[in-house]
Amino acid sequence: MQRTLKPPPPRGATLSDVAAAAGVSTMTASRVMNGRGGASEETKARVLAAATTLSYRPNSFARGLKGDRSFTVGIVVPDIGNPFFPEIIKGAELAARARGFTLLTCNVVEDPEREAEVLATLLDRRVDGVIVCSARLEDKRLQEAIEPHRAAVLINRPMSRRIAGTIEIDFRTGLAAATRLLIDRGRRRFAYIGGLATSHSGRMRRAGIIDALTEHGLELALEEATTPNLEGGVDAARRLLERGTGIDTVICYNDLVAIGAMSVIHERGFVIPRDIAVLGCDDILPARLVNPPLSTMHVAKQDLGDAAMRMLIDRIEGRNLQQSITIEPELIERGTT
Amino acid sequence: MQRTLKPPPPRGATLSDVAAAAGVSTMTASRVMNGRGGASEETKARVLAAATTLSYRPNSFARGLKGDRSFTVGIVVPDIGNPFFPEIIKGAELAARARGFTLLTCNVVEDPEREAEVLATLLDRRVDGVIVCSARLEDKRLQEAIEPHRAAVLINRPMSRRIAGTIEIDFRTGLAAATRLLIDRGRRRFAYIGGLATSHSGRMRRAGIIDALTEHGLELALEEATTPNLEGGVDAARRLLERGTGIDTVICYNDLVAIGAMSVIHERGFVIPRDIAVLGCDDILPARLVNPPLSTMHVAKQDLGDAAMRMLIDRIEGRNLQQSITIEPELIERGTT
DNA sequence: CTGAAAGCGCTAACAA
DNA sequence: TTGTTAGCGCTTTCAG
16 A cells, blocks of 8 residues: 655754854854854854744754764663553653653563564664663573663663663562561461562562561462463462462562452452451552552652663763662551551 | 763674675665665575674664654653553554554653643654644644644544544543433432643533533533642542532543542542442543442543554555544443442 | 665864 | 864665
8 A cells, every 4th residue: 555655844944054044154053053162152143043043953863873872762661551660761751851861662561572672673773771671581682682782771680780780679678578577467378479480570579578488487388470460460369369278468579460469369258458468569559549458569660760760871971870779669558468 | 070971882784884795785785675676686695694694783863864754653641650641652552563663652741831842852853753642732832833743643632634633532422421321320419520621632521521411401510620640639529529519420530530539538438439429531450449449431542542553654654544533432330330 | 686976964073 | 263074874866
């Protein structure tokens, strides 16, 4: 079908149009437009006036082609449908814009292949750097996908400092503390519904729970892995309850999983938290809305996005000050524990 | 501070590198890479081999500078924190990628100024087209911001066909039907919590309610306007209940507002739906999770994003077949009505 | 079937 | 303070 392309709207004024209108050379116009010094007040005024009249807008392609910066950065998230990530994106975008960068958001739908693909596309688009959230790719391939980028920041995944800055949410410590608290309250038979096997931060969460359990001579009673969304939580909880060995606590990879699990637990006639306590991670909006409201590990998501973006831009600009940041999640007790 | 820029990673191979390696001219290499005819099988093979060896990736800036397409499209949303929009973005991104386009997502945080600004940035980035969701800009400025783009699709906002394709969710009809149903069930004193005054689709929702009310000789008992998020819902519901004239139904601009309102209604000791029925719009995830689960007007969000993107690409490519689509929302009764 | 030349819009480097 | 030259990587003529 592919008919003729719609003709582009009358191409906007170029820098030489502006220069001509102001009666100066392109170079002078360029200097004025970029606020570089070296132009008499008078010339400057003339150029600026011409630019306004012609409503001149610089062509970012030409700029990108020439200079070696695009003032574009990418962010890759596993699932934009999980409210956790839009909050991070929001923080990152604000920080990016404040520094003159445009943000390219890519959703990977939990598919490692897509992740590699997207990182390559971003490279083609000549982004100045990338933020990757919860990368699912295995170490070697992730490194290969990240390395060609000028700068990178990984959220929730460790990586050699040389290749990427990292921001980790210390769920291990956080969940260990939370687990201890639950043990003190008399909980004994813990189950963990983890995320995908490929998730580094899922393993950290598990480790935190085990840490606390071990201190008290306890073991993890049951365990399931699942895709980190609502449906995954439902499935995993079903399997869990079928294997049912009188668990009294379910700790979940994230809030979505926890909320899915809660619905199954209710369905099976258990009372939360009396029979079974439930704990999530992330503190997304729905967590406070379910019934009873979900206890969870709160993470400052917008701050996280903001910090990641600042770190990324620092790295792009050769300031590798902060190589790694750790954020402590905070236990918020609501009605499920 | 602004230290020296981190040196860009060794620039990837260019088309002439590939050409050189294959022993042909740049032009031939270009033709092969773009699958344009006119190259002997043998030459073709050699070029392709060279490209692979050098892991050649075309420079999208050079392409964009020359040709007049960037294969990038933008989508503008008022608030990425509202789960309604990530779903639309998801559908749109999938459709875009399937056709070789990259999607640039911009969050406007409900600020008309930002909306204009973002549309200009997108123009600078030479996107081939834009999708704008729930534009808040007033008609004239919106038109000015949209018109310079080669193609545009507006979601939930009417516009001259020449300037943009439109996708409307017919909340007017949908809410009229829902309102009629509620009237049949004996509800009489309706309140409406609308969105911002600048929201076209907010006015349409209101009109639908009024349509049904008028048919039955009823009037809207109370009305409030607010920012379309959870906090907005809380505020508006407070004001509503203070003016309290025994309303028995609250219809809300969207689910977030409805959920905010529900919390206030509970707080004040009313029982939902016995004392007051609540109806939302959009059917976002949290709607099914609150207690009681929220009745709402369901919208197929991913399909909407998909349809918008197809329409946009059609327009970019000069196929203005579908100029306007109307989507019917569907009443989902859960526990609040 | 293949190549040479020109130029998209911009800026870095060097003159003047 | 200002201008000239050259070239970023690609594709669109137009010739061979």
